[in-house]
Structures are given as structure tokens and as C-alpha cells.
Amino acid sequence: MSYATVFKDETKLDINYTPSKLQHRNFQLKLLNQYFRHAIETPGKMTQRVIITGKVGTGKTVLTQLFGREITREAQRRNINLRYIHLNCRQNKGSFFLTLQQIVTQFHPTFPKRGYSAEELLQALIQILDTQNVHLIVTLDELESLIQNEGSEPLYKLSRIEETRPKTPRRLSLICILRELDWLNKLDASTRSTLQSNIIQLDAYTKTQLKDILNDRITLAFKPGTTPVETIEFAAELGTEEGGNARYAIELIWRAGKYADTEGDKEVSPEHVRRAVETVYAGIRRDEIAALDLHKKLFLLGISRRFQLTKGAYLSMGEAEEAYTIVCEEFDKKPRGHTQLWKYAKELSNLGIIKAEPSTSGQRGKTTLIGLPHITATNLETELNKILQHAKRG
């Protein structure tokens, strides 16, 4: 039994796939290489700190990963012991300890998981780098979570560690990825100033740039002749409207291809893209929702259901809490308290999934208002139901 498909290799569309070349980021890649030239030419003489910033889907992650791949290859050629480690702070729950642990286990996979502090772990890391004579570039991706969770301290310690050991070779360089530079204001002044000198800004992609990115990816992932120019045009345009978001454009074309397949069409049409628009959410990442704690998911589920009832633009915190309590009953979980939920609302807002802001008018007292700007309530509920299915059974 065989069935037709427009795809040649769907793995090339996966969020974990790193393309071997980038469109329209050559300048930034060169800049990054320049900042780290000393790591190749005079290893140990100095370390570097670079901040990469840009909106959702502007290529921050892919740019640094590609840079990491290239610089380690170049170092190998020159017999320099250089390692590049890319860490996602959100996936490490914004914990400094877990972040450091992830680095250390790259060198000692069975390093004990418990029984010591982040401070000791950092010392262990430096010791490892010294004994193995390694130069390390660490990328802290989605650094927002780490700052939100632990404030200034992790970055303070990471950027000071070299200064506490003046006569030894410099070993630890940092690349920090932030969507918004505002986050730097949450750091103490001295940490901020040590980080701030090299900033690489990734601008939103234009429509033409998105078309080039899409074309490259389509050649890898789709069979020839399955994606007409007008379809690519359309997806690129939608990506531009969503803030020049390449991830969104790629997801749209992927989903559109899926619709073409289910309908047995040989070509991906703009209509398939239109249908994809209904199920792909630009500002929100599926994996972000899936990675949330159970109670945050339940809170979101309550919110999404209440919005479908009220049809208003905002919910009061009280309404959201009530909806959440009902959901907890359904899932047979003990509801979290008011303060905890208020914290959830702020965190979910920082992730861009909801919008939580203090009410301005005195009418409703001084409550927090919750909005849902990036996704329809029905789509959010569908998504959560999918993710939560087994939580209920279990």
C-alpha cells in the first residue's frame, strides 16, 4: 500500500533541525566570528560576552548553533580544545543549578545529581576546564527564564568567575540570547555593564528574506514541483505580518503540506496555507505549552474555557481563579493558592502566552486583568486537551 505525499523529508521542517547554511544572516555570523576570533587565535588570553537579541523566530537559536558548529570545527583544525555548549534556560526551568549541571555532565556524565550547591558546581566546572585544558563557549538561550527565576546572581557569578583567578588562562565565554533587551534592566548595574558591550541585533525578516528562507527549506523537505510560487509568497507574507517570524512561516508551509496530503492534492495551494493559519499560532510555541507545570496548564485550561464563555477581551484574576478551581476538580487535583496563581499569571505573561496587567480603571478595584492576544481560546483549549489527555487518565 502506498499513498502520495508532497514531502520528501519532513525532518527538515522540525524545530530541532539546524540548516547547514543561513539566508540573510551572513553579516551577523561574521560579526559573531569576529567577536570570538581570539578564541581561535590566542586561546586563553581573554574571554568574551555577547548578547544576541531579536523577536520571535528571527534566527537567534539557529545562528548561534551554526556558529558553535563552525567554531568548534575550526578549533579542531588548529588543535585547540574548544567546546561549544548550547543551553536552553527555559527547558532547565530557569534554574542556575540545573543549567550548570547540564554543562558539567557534558564532561562527567555521571556527576552526582544532588548534595551540593550551584556555587560548588561552578567551582567544579572551572576545575574541569582547567584540568582538561578546555576553552568553553556557553550559549544561554532563552535567558529570560534564568533572570526571572534567579535574578542577577547567575550572570554575576558567571561573568566574575574568571576575575577570581587572575593568573590562569581564561576559559569561559558567554553568549546570551534574549528576545527583549529590557531584561537587562533586571540585572545589577555592574553585571549589566560587563555583558552589554557586544550586542548583535537580529531584525525581523522582510518578505523577500522569508521567501529565500522558505525556498531553501522547501527544496530540502518537499518534492520538486509541489509548492507553487504563489503559495510561498503567501506564507512569506503571513510570516512578515507576524513580525518577520521564520518559524511561523516554516510551520505554516509544513502544516499546509499536511493538509495537501490529507486531501490527496499533489500541490500545496494558498488555500492549504489559509487552513494552516487556523491551527498554527505565531506568538506561541507548542513545546512551550507542553513544558509547563501541570498546574500552569490547568490554569491556562480554565482561562481558555472561561474566555469561550464570556467572549470578553479580558478576564479578572478572580474569574480566572474560579475557572481554574473548576478544572482542578475535574482533574482531581488540589488547587494552588491565590499567591501562587498570581505568580503563574505573571510567568505565563512573560512567556507571551497570556497577557497579565494591572487594571487601570478603578471600577474593578486593583485586580490583575488577563488577556489572550496571541491565540484563540478554542485553539488553546484544543492544544491543552491534547497535552493533558494522559494527565487525566493517570
Add this chain to the structure above:
Amino acid sequence: MMIEDIFSSRGRVRILRILFEIEELNISEIARRAGLNYTTTNQHLQMLEKAGLIRHKSFGRIRIYRFNEENAKVRVIKDLMAVWEQGSKQT
């Protein structure tokens, strides 16, 4: 140290096997996997280290043990264990 001294203890053989499988590990984890208490594990490890079979690295309070690959006996012990494992899979 005589060969009997090393291999006369189930606990020590167990520890050697764990290091053979996991390569490097801290004391608490070795103790847990061996089903021994901390003090006993520590004593075994010290004896094995004195015999030159294993060595450790310290990271602050953390000590991590592994085989001492420079010791010729270690190569033979590891071979023995590999062959033994093979054998027990076949029968």
C-alpha cells in the same frame, strides 16, 4: 596486597563491577548501587585505591572514583569482567 585480599569481598567485587559498567561515579551513588552503606563503601574504595586499582578526583566535597587505567592489573580485571559478562549472556 595479595589477590585474595581484594577479591575475598563481595562488596569490593561489586564496586569494581559498578565502575566497570559506569566508568566514574561518586561515593553515595556507588554505595546506593552496591547496596552498601556509606562507611563500608568508603572503606572498600580506600582499600582499592591503596592497591592502585582505582583513583579519584575531588571537586570540593565531591569525590569521583574510576579505574586507574595505568595499572596493568586493571586491564586484566576489566578483561575478566568483559569476558564474564559475555559468558553469562550466552548461558
